Amino acid sequence: MAIAFGCLMARRPGEWIEIALFACGGYFLGQINVLNTLLLLQRCIDRMLIVPLFTFAGIVMGLFHNGSMAQFAVILLIARAMGNIAVFAGMKYGRVSVSSAVRYGVSGLKYSPMDVLAMVSEQAAGLIAAGSLPRTDLGQYGLCQQLLGAADTPGWAMVQSRYPELVRTPLALSRHLRQSLFRISFLVAALLLGVGAVLGRYVYNVPGFFAMMAFLALSIPSRYLTNFYDQLLRAAGCIRAGTQLATAKLVGGVFVFWMLVSALGLWGCILASVLISVALTFLYRQRALPIVNGRSLRLGGGQDGVRAGVE
Incomplete structure (x- = not known):
């Protein structure tokens, strides 16, 4: 391949x-x-x-x-x-028996559609950029994406470290974790700006690199919250809602990215990344709010109630 x-x-x-x-x-x-x-x-x-x-x-x-x-x-x-x-x-x-390995694999297949759709939507942006941008602009966009991916790591690690607890008690933990992530995202965005300024000026020598990173830094809070809502839906067992959102992310993301890249080139990539991140936060938030607000208590409690409120 x-x-x-x-x-x-x-x-x-x-x-x-x-x-x-x-x-x-x-x-x-x-x-x-x-x-x-x-x-x-x-x-x-x-x-x-x-x-x-x-x-x-x-x-x-x-x-x-x-x-x-x-x-x-x-x-x-x-x-x-x-x-x-x-x-x-x-x-x-x-040691794990063959039957246990097969059973674990089969039980995990239910999550594969949303994972595949999410992966394809992320890779599609790079493919569109590779087919539309000159090599120099494509390299600059790649550098921006590398730094943006590194900035995602603290938020991802924070959510994953609490994921077992999130599965057991989503109602008790979700609000506190969301607030913590939101605060940390602004600190990470500020650090990203500083790193972007130093690298753009003294390492990469790319004119306008800091400006591009400044726009991308605006999407850090949205990216943190989107990942949080996605993991919250998974922890609550809301697979159908997660798959629907992943489909919307793929279809809408490809359309917005292709349209802006065709019109604005490199800056279209930057603006599309920010707009898609913000839009996804609102979409995921609407589906995850029943869990954050404890609607499962009104619907009968437990994860079955959460699924009913979300899906």
């Missing part, structure tokens, strides 16, 4: 190799959520830093290597693989 993607997106001879190598890194990036969840369950939160540190080391080595882009991609790919292997090697393991 990585080779096919590289051949599809390449615009000059040999570029498909570079694209394919970078695309292969997606396999290891996709394992990060699983790794972090397992580390939370095993109470080894401090090990979450291992993968980012390996990735950062790979980037630094690639920058000082002064080789081709393909060589840089190989170095980064090896660094990501070593980071994941290091985390997996330090985990606790136990």
Whole structure:
């Protein structure tokens, strides 16, 4: 798939190799959520830093290597693989029967539609940008997305660390957790602005990079709340509502992103990212409010009551 993607997106001879190598890194990036969840369950939160540190080391080595882009991609790919292997090697393991593994897999399939739709909607933005923007603008957008993804990490980790408790007592925890996330999101947005200013001025030397990061920083509170509402719906077992929202995210997101990118280019990517984040927060909020407001008590209590109020 990585080779096919590289051949599809390449615009000059040999570029498909570079694209394919970078695309292969997606396999290891996709394992990060699983790794972090397992580390939370095993109470080894401090090990979450291992993968980012390996990735950062790979980037630094690639920058000082002064080789081709393909060589840089190989170095980064090896660094990501070593980071994941290091985390997996330090985990606790136990024996699981084949029947138990199959049963766990089947029980988790009910969540796959919303996960697949959410993943496709996130990847679609990059594909639209890759097909519409010049390579320079695409690189700048990629840098912005990398920083934005890093800014999402504190909020994601905070929600995941409380997820078991959120499953047991969603009504007792949801309001407090939402308020905490909202406050932290403003601190993270301020840090993102500072990092964007330093990197844009002294590292990347990209004119207008700070302005783009300033717009993207506006979406941090929305991104934190959207993730919170999404996890709250999952914890309450509202699978149908989550799937419907993921579908709306895919269809609406692709349309808005394509329309703005076609009209405004790089700045269309930035504005689309912000607008989509804000719109998703309102959509997810409407579905999750019955849980936050305790409507399940009026509908009979328990998670069945929550599902009735939401769906």
